[in-house]
Amino acid sequence: xxKPTTTSGNIGLQIEQALIFELNTSGSTAxxxxxAPKVRTRLGNLKNDKPIGLPGLSEPEVVRHYTRLSQKxxxxxxxxxxLGSCTMKHNPRLNEKMARLPGLADIHPxxxxxxxxxxxxxxxxxxxxxxxxxxxxxxxxxxxxxxxxELCGLMCIRAAHEANGQGARKTILVPESAHGTNPAxxxxxxxxxxxxxxxxxxxxxxxxxxxxxxxxxAAVMITNPNTCGxxxxxxxAIADAVxxxxxxxxxxxxxxNALVGRVRIADLGVDAMHINLHKTxxxxxxxxxxxxxxxxxxxxxxxxxxxxFVVHDGKKFMVEEHAGFGAAAKSYGRMKGxxxxxxxxxxxxxxxxxxxxxxxxQASGDAVLNANYLRARLSAELTPAFKGICxxxxxxxxxxxxxxxxxxxxxxxxxIDEGFHPMTMYFPLVVHGALLMEPTETESKSTLDQFIxxxxxxxxxxxxxxxxxxxxxxxxxxxxxxxxETRAARKPILRWQPVEAAAPVAKQAAE
Amino acid sequence: xxxxxxxxxxxRDMLAAIGVNTVDDLFADIPAAAKAKAKFDLPxxxxxxxxxxxxxxxxxxxxxxxxxxxxxxxxxxxxxxxASLDYIIQRGEFLTAYTPYQPEISQGTLQAIYxxxxxxxxxxxxEVANASMYDGATACAEAAAMACRxxxxxxxxxxxxxxxNYRDVTATSLKFMDLSAxxxxxxxxxxxxxxxxxxxDIACVIVQTPGFFGHLxxxxALADAVxxxxxxxxxxxxxxxxxxxxxxPGAMGADIVVGDGQSIATPTMFGGPGVGxxxxxxxxxxxxxxxxxxxTVDEDGRRGWVLTLSTREQHIxxxxxTSNICTNSGLIALAFSVHMTLLGxxxxxxxxxxxxxxxxxxxxxxxxxxxxxxxxxxxxxxxAVQVPKPAAEIVEALAKRxxxxxxxVSRFYPTYPELxxxxxxxATEMNTAGDIAALVGALKEVLQ
Numbered sequence: 001x002x003k004p005t006t007t008s009g010n011i012g013l014q015i016e017q018a019l020i021f022e023l024n025t026s027g028s029t030a031x032x033x034x035x036a037p038k039v040r041t042r043l044g045n046l047k048n049d050k051p052i053g054l055p056g057l058s059e060p061e062v063v064r065h066y067t068r069l070s071q072k073x074x075x076x077x078x079x080x081x082x083l084g085s086c087t088m089k090h091n092p093r094l095n096e097k098m099a100r101l102p103g104l105a106d107i108h109p110x111x112x113x114x115x116x117x118x119x120x121x122x123x124x125x126x127x128x129x130x131x132x133x134x135x136x137x138x139x140x141x142x143x144x145x146x147x148x149x150e151l152c153g154l155m156c157i158r159a160a161h162e163a164n165g166q167g168a169r170k171t172i173l174v175p176e177s178a179h180g181t182n183p184a185x186x187x188x189x190x191x192x193x194x195x196x197x198x199x200x201x202x203x204x205x206x207x208x209x210x211x212x213x214x215x216x217x218a219a220v221m222i223t224n225p226n227t228c229g230x231x232x233x234x235x236x237a238i239a240d241a242v243x244x245x246x247x248x249x250x251x252x253x254x255x256x257n258a259l260v261g262r263v264r265i266a267d268l269g270v271d272a273m274h275i276n277l278h279k280t281x282x283x284x285x286x287x288x289x290x291x292x293x294x295x296x297x298x299x300x301x302x303x304x305x306x307x308x309f310v311v312h313d314g315k316k317f318m319v320e321e322h323a324g325f326g327a328a329a330k331s332y333g334r335m336k337g338x339x340x341x342x343x344x345x346x347x348x349x350x351x352x353x354x355x356x357x358x359x360x361x362q363a364s365g366d367a368v369l370n371a372n373y374l375r376a377r378l379s380a381e382l383t384p385a386f387k388g389i390c391x392x393x394x395x396x397x398x399x400x401x402x403x404x405x406x407x408x409x410x411x412x413x414x415x416i417d418e419g420f421h422p423m424t425m426y427f428p429l430v431v432h433g434a435l436l437m438e439p440t441e442t443e444s445k446s447t448l449d450q451f452i453x454x455x456x457x458x459x460x461x462x463x464x465x466x467x468x469x470x471x472x473x474x475x476x477x478x479x480x481x482x483x484x485e486t487r488a489a490r491k492p493i494l495r496w497q498p499v500e501a502a503a504p505v506a507k508q509a510a511e
Numbered sequence: 512x513x514x515x516x517x518x519x520x521x522x523r524d525m526l527a528a529i530g531v532n533t534v535d536d537l538f539a540d541i542p543a544a545a546k547a548k549a550k551f552d553l554p555x556x557x558x559x560x561x562x563x564x565x566x567x568x569x570x571x572x573x574x575x576x577x578x579x580x581x582x583x584x585x586x587x588x589x590x591x592x593x594a595s596l597d598y599i600i601q602r603g604e605f606l607t608a609y610t611p612y613q614p615e616i617s618q619g620t621l622q623a624i625y626x627x628x629x630x631x632x633x634x635x636x637x638e639v640a641n642a643s644m645y646d647g648a649t650a651c652a653e654a655a656a657m658a659c660r661x662x663x664x665x666x667x668x669x670x671x672x673x674x675x676n677y678r679d680v681t682a683t684s685l686k687f688m689d690l691s692a693x694x695x696x697x698x699x700x701x702x703x704x705x706x707x708x709x710x711x712d713i714a715c716v717i718v719q720t721p722g723f724f725g726h727l728x729x730x731x732a733l734a735d736a737v738x739x740x741x742x743x744x745x746x747x748x749x750x751x752x753x754x755x756x757x758x759x760p761g762a763m764g765a766d767i768v769v770g771d772g773q774s775i776a777t778p779t780m781f782g783g784p785g786v787g788x789x790x791x792x793x794x795x796x797x798x799x800x801x802x803x804x805x806x807t808v809d810e811d812g813r814r815g816w817v818l819t820l821s822t823r824e825q826h827i828x829x830x831x832x833t834s835n836i837c838t839n840s841g842l843i844a845l846a847f848s849v850h851m852t853l854l855g856x857x858x859x860x861x862x863x864x865x866x867x868x869x870x871x872x873x874x875x876x877x878x879x880x881x882x883x884x885x886x887x888x889x890x891x892x893x894x895a896v897q898v899p900k901p902a903a904e905i906v907e908a909l910a911k912r913x914x915x916x917x918x919x920v921s922r923f924y925p926t927y928p929e930l931x932x933x934x935x936x937x938a939t940e941m942n943t944a945g946d947i948a949a950l951v952g953a954l955k956e957v958l959q
Contacts, residue, residue, distance in 0.1 A: 009813075019622070019626060021626070021629065026856075029856075029858035030593070033865055033940065036864050036868035037871075037944060038868075041867065042889050044889030045729065046727045048756065048759065048762070052633050052759075052859070053633045054851065055852070056855035057852060057855060059593075063595050063599065066849060069620075069622055071619065073608045073611075073618070074616040075604045075605075075607040076603075076607040076608075076609075077604065078604060096601060101566065103567070103569070103575045105778040107573045107576070108576065108587060108779045108782070109782030110587070110922060111581075115910050116781070118569040118571065118572030118573040122566075144645035144838075144840075145645065146837065147825070150835070154687075155687055158687060179826075180825040180829050181826075181835050184830055184832040187831070188835050190688055233542065236544060259541075262538060262549050263546055264548050267547070268545055276838075285607065286606055286608070286843075286845070287609070287620035287623075287841040288611070288620070288643075288839050288840075289643070289838040289842065290786075290839075290843055325925060333683030334676065334683055335649070335680055335684070336646065336648060337648035337674075337771070338587060338783055339782045342781035342784075344783070346566070350566060353566075354513075355514065356554050356556035357551045357553040359555070362512060362515060363512075363515060366534075369522060370517075373528060375529075389531070389539065391537075416616055421613065441515055441517075442514055442515065442516065444516035445524070480813060481809045483615065483817045484807045484810075485817050487807050492803075492805050492819060492820060494796075494803055495629040496626070
């Protein structure tokens with residue numbers, strides 16, 4: 001089956017769109033600026049008189065260009081996104097409206113503190129919610145994303161060890177099921193990574209972990225609930241063993257959406273955990289960011305938190321911007337420019353205030369309910385990787401595809417034609433051919449039922465036999481069919497070039 | 512709760528399908544000890560109107576730049592954003608999309624990234640650019656780490672003209688990688704001798720254009736010396752509007768150019784989120800951090816884009832990755848790209864000229880005030896001025912007159928008392944001649 005062809009290459013509402021560089025009308029612009037006052041130029045000898053090569057388009061052309069591009073995207077506004085460990089929940093427009101209030105958008109990170117008391121209060125209010133929901137005494141607000149928050153936590157841990165004469169601790173223990181960012185972060189923080197195996201039932205192998213603890217271990221990083229969708233039931237015992245061995249416990253908070261309002265993170269023995277505001281607290285993913293990764297810290301780590309942070313002297317808010325001074329005397333330094341991801345804070349607080357303590361608890365309940373509903377219904381044809389109840393995400397292995405010639409990837413691509421975003425595939429690594437699904441609490445039962453019906457139908461089709469070729473061809477109906485990723489990597493074309501210049505660059509890249 | 516679609520009937524039916532009685536039964540794996548204290552002294556849900564009131568009240572406690580003429584910069588700039596820009600980035604298909612890991616249904620984001628990469632490469636004068644970093648400061652730290660990987664050396668040299676946040680983030684990052692940054696003293700007079708400090712032990716020299724105090728320098732000779740020493744030249748550009756008018760870092764011989772696209776992409780937003788720009792030479796591509804979009808074809812031979820060269824990245828290489836970055840600043844990169852597309856070559860140049868002219872107007876006015884001296888002889892839209900009393904006091908006094916009149920440099924350099932009489936001022940296309948006259952007038956009063 002192939003798409004019908006048209007002379008334009010367009011197919012109904014799917015309209016092909018050239019690159020802006022190919023739409024160039026030299027001299028065009030979509031911005032009319034006022035005339036410049038006549039003053040003398042003070043550029044020294046640095047003025048550039050050569051053309052840069054940017055294309056010129058009018059405003060209608062630009063608006064149409066990006067509108068057409070947008071129509072080639074899947075999004076949470078248009079459909080269901082069961083990506084495991086990504087928490088693709090509804091992004092309320094109220095958040096966007098609040099982030100555009102001039103008193104929050106049109107303010108500068110270095111304006112006098114006396115003129116930005118509302119901004120500091122907003123950061124402090126969000127910090128209060130995050131500390132209260134986790135039961136942790138401190139939070140570093142400046143990390144820009146989850147991986148950045150991990151780095152913040154490990155930097156605090158290393159700073160604490162060094163301050164306590166424990167600088168010889170050079171190893172971080174990371175379970176096999178961890179996100180790739182965990183080992184990458186440990187390496188960036190100057191640590192060696194040692195892997196901890198998982199048990200057959202999808203948990204951290206506690207005995208193996210305990211056997212690896214010792215005087216060279218700085219910390220363990222555990223995702224909880226883990227990427228198998230299970231709560232680490234031995235979490236408190238692990239924390240006790242880690243602390244007894246002189247190490248710290250980093251909990252990856254990527255899956256905090258399962259726990260909000262139900263567990264205080266402090267009660268699990270955690271020393272540091274980042275919170276993805278762009279997952280748990282509904283700020284949009286924006287096609288890859290920006291996010292924010294505030295990192296809650298235990299008493300043992302709080303003094304080492306990075307600058308800047310907001311303090312209150314009883315009368316007014318102030319910001320401590322320099323490590324080594326005042327309240328930041330022991331701070332390990334700075335990891336982000338300015339005052340953190342303020343625009344993301346506004347959106348997250350807007351969501352949190354809307355949900356409230358009761359709504360947040362209901363949300364984690366519905367998220368876990370939706371995941372278990374998928375698990376129960378999909379088990380009719382698919383094989384769950386682990387027995388029993390899951391948390392906010394459920395993982396299936398590819399046992400059910402055995403002998404069909406159809407792979408996890410093929411099923412995912414066929415789902416695209418059904419109008420659904422694929423689940424996370426081949427992750428966690430400890431599950432063969434994994435299909436990891438996280439529905440979140442913002443999906444209705446009818447959406448889940450449609451998804452279940454489509455996936456079960458695809459499963460039955462795969463099991464009929466002789467369907468491998470059809471599955472390998474999917475998707476058939478999306479703006480593009482499968483793309484040649486090998487070619488993209490072997491002969492990288494990473495920017496547009498004028499036709500005459502394009503050939504030699506492609507050749508260089510191939511060499 | 513308006514964000515939660517399940518009804519009580521739905522919940523009952525779903526619990527039955529699962530085979531448990533209550534939602535709480537689904538949390539049975541969590542030890543009782545961990546659930547016991549989950550009672551929170553926090554308010555319950557609020558209506559949309561109530562949330563708007565709470566946040567509007569916080570907003571009202573800030574003096575914002577639409578209420579008061581603002582001359583603030585230092586890496587975060589207030590420019591005009593065309594109406595169509597905000598419309599485009601609020602389209603749900605961009606705003607609420609995930610990272611484009613499924614290219615068949617993410618061509619919009621991917622093509623936009625490819626166009627963004629091309630625009631960044633063009634304005635910086637470099638060959639390739641990535642899909643974005645968090646901000647300019649973290650991009651600078653990534654550049655320093657990349658230079659150490661490329662040269663297999665362990666020390667970087669940071670000019671005193673580099674933004675102090677960029678400097679601090681770089682020094683902090685390197686420290687934890689067991690690498691080091693030698694940071695030169697702040698250089699308000701623009702007299703620093705970098706050439707004399709380039710040795711064969713350094714991985715890179717990090718400079719900034721326009722410099723933190725506003726100076727414009729041609730780094731071509733420095734680039735030659737750095738290359739002769741087997742090192743890389745990293746150039747920071749916190750105000751990319753300047754590239755509409757100034758010789759590009761690439762033309763000066765830069766190996767890595769980093770910057771922050773905030774000034775072109777978003778309101779000042781109290782400093783975040785911005786978007787880290789990162790561009791380099793093709794020969795260093797495999798050491799570049801971050802996501803990259805590349806062109807390819809689909810099964811029907813039609814042109815399309817994918818994320819590529821991912822063997823550099825954490826989700827494939829884990830502890831051997833070039834960076835741990837995952838989420839970047841996608842939507843702000845899109846905003847940057849949309850605005851650059853709206854401007855085009857003609858508009859970008861004109862915007863830069865307008866900024867320089869307004870800064871010139873401000874400089875002309877300030878030069879009429881006794882005791883005020885503009886430090887850089889050449890500048891773009893920002894410059895440091897020597898003032899006859901502590902700049903922090905002046906700024907407070909101006910704020911009382913409803914003018915956000917610059918940033919005292921002492922805020923960035925607490926250990927340099929000799930800098931307390933230096934004020935950093937910026938003028939963009941947003942500052943009218945009236946604003947400038949108001950600042951000059953108020954400053955005269957404050958200094959009397």
